[in-house]
Amino acid sequence: MEIDRCYAKIHLNYILHNYQQVKSLTKAKDVLAVVKADAYGHGAVEVSKMLESHGCKYFAVASLEEAVELRDAGIKGEILIFGRTSLINLHYLKQYNLIQTVHSLSYAEELNDQNANIRIHLNIDTGMSRVGFYLHSTRDIDGVAWDIETIAALKNIQLEGIYTHFADADSSKSDFCETQFNLFEMLLKELENLGIKNLIRHASNSAAAIKHLDKHLDMVRLGIAMYGYPPVPTKLEFKPAMEVFARVHSIHYLASNDTVSYGRTYESEKPEEKIATVAIGYADGYNRMLSNQDYFMIKDDQLPVVGRVCMDFTMVKVEDAAVHDGDFLEIFGLKKDLRGMCKSLDTIPYELLCNISKRVKRIYIK
Ligand SMILES: Cc1ncc(COP(=O)(O)O)c(C=O)c1O
Known part of the structure; x- marks a missing residue:
């Protein structure tokens, strides 16, 4: 499917x-x-x-x-x-x-x-x-x-x-x-x-x-x-084994001073501000404490998370990046190290990996 x-x-x-x-x-x-x-x-x-x-x-x-x-x-x-x-x-x-x-x-x-x-x-x-x-x-x-x-x-x-x-x-x-x-x-x-x-x-x-x-x-x-996360410095190479991607549900253009998501914690900064709604939320294990604190990746562009993370959706500011409905964004993985999210959340990779919930389909690479 x-x-x-x-x-x-x-x-x-x-x-x-x-x-x-x-x-x-x-x-x-x-x-x-x-x-x-x-x-x-x-x-x-x-x-x-x-x-x-x-x-x-x-x-x-x-x-x-x-x-x-x-x-x-x-x-x-x-x-x-x-x-x-x-x-x-x-x-x-x-x-x-x-x-x-x-x-x-x-x-x-x-x-x-x-x-x-x-x-x-x-x-x-x-x-x-x-x-x-x-x-x-x-x-x-x-x-x-x-x-x-x-x-x-x-x-x-x-x-x-x-x-x-x-x-x-x-x-x-x-x-x-x-x-x-x-x-x-x-x-x-x-x-x-x-x-x-x-x-x-x-x-x-x-x-x-x-x-x-x-x-x-x-x-x-x-x-x-x-x-893939050795807890001590080492010369050995360890490779992070999990990457998470989420799909752009839709793209929106906001007017100045529109607010985004529950609690209205983000206000658009200019007319025609481009926002992507992404199909991942805290029910998938994407922590709500990352609201306004994190970013997703597309190619080499970082898209800042804006507004509160919802149960099924998170919004990001797109700016000049080429992003379209249906594109997959990297939430963490080879381009964006999970440890950055750990720092923002004052936690450890163990917790964020375990929290990726059951409804996130695992696709295995052999
Ligand atoms: C009893 C015991 N042994 C080994 C481990 C593995 O520890 P680590 O993931 O730090 O290698 C754990 C993990 O919590 C544990 O509870």
């Missing part, structure tokens, strides 16, 4: 390129592809299928539903669920051969009581204070190790891996990442002493995968860099 409004062009070949950049960097056995939140908006099924066909063996998602979507689509590799799965849904973990993250002894015991022989990785909170076994100082090591020893002895769960998550691996100022990693390593040592060995150990996200080569352990968990 012809696209009447907006679409996202997803360069699967760039995602593969970015994945391979990190693969070439690491001595870790595996690079796990983080494909939660529909692969940060890029399409979890398409991204995972492509990566699997090039040898990727591990995927991670946030929830059981996301994991089931991948299995139903034919993904054969290991799928780790970061979030919590309700007891009532546990049978799906076995049925779909999924790996469940365990964040506490009580949850492990609940899983064990189900008699379902569930595969697990443990999440150790070394300073993120989000989820996981609390290990914020050396004083906590014995208690956490005792919990894990108890879990390792449970008959109906298989302890296969252990991980932690860094709070600021992208920081150039702090050494908190070192503190977290040291604690994690001390725990791993203690577990070895207790005879708990051969766990798959992982800690590094994109920032640490690029910047902290000494913290890769058995596997790195690669998210945002795979989509």
Whole structure:
């Protein structure tokens, strides 16, 4: 079907390129592809299928539903669920051969009581204070190790891996990442002493995968860099994988002092001011806070956004650019870096990519 409004062009070949950049960097056995939140908006099924066909063996998602979507689509590799799965849904973990993250002894015991022989990785909170076994100082090591020893002895769960998550691996100022990693390593040592060995150990996200080569352990968990936005400076080339385009619905010529859109926040500055109404709005994930703050591109011309962004439409000032009904404008992509929009919105690429909504059709480039 012809696209009447907006679409996202997803360069699967760039995602593969970015994945391979990190693969070439690491001595870790595996690079796990983080494909939660529909692969940060890029399409979890398409991204995972492509990566699997090039040898990727591990995927991670946030929830059981996301994991089931991948299995139903034919993904054969290991799928780790970061979030919590309700007891009532546990049978799906076995049925779909999924790996469940365990964040506490009580949850492990609940899983064990189900008699379902569930595969697990443990999440150790070394300073993120989000989820996981609390290990914020050396004083906590014995208690956490005792919990894990108890879990390792449970008959109906298989302890296969252990991980932690860094709070600021992208920081150039702090050494908190070192503190977290040291604690994690001390725990791993203690577990070895207790005879708990051969766990798959992982800690590094994109920032640490690029910047902290000494913290890769058995596997790195690669998210945002795979989509083209390395969160730390690097000599490696990462290519942004998503571009968004939207179609000009119609062109208008305003009189002086006409106002544009809800709240009348923009007033035309001259007679015959040329305005294009573009078929993208906040329901597509184009943030309303960009009203009067951003621009769209056509060829090399920048067209400033004027007036408030609506649910389905955004207006831009055309001036001398050659723009016609039905033309596609670039909202972000190869000519206009998403990071400029992030700056205006005081946010990060993760959020803007995830927010590109379901109704924006994804078109895949192989
Ligand atoms: C537990 C965990 N590991 C890895 C990642 C991937 O992080 P990044 O996208 O910064 O590579 C995330 C993302 O939020 C995460 O929650």
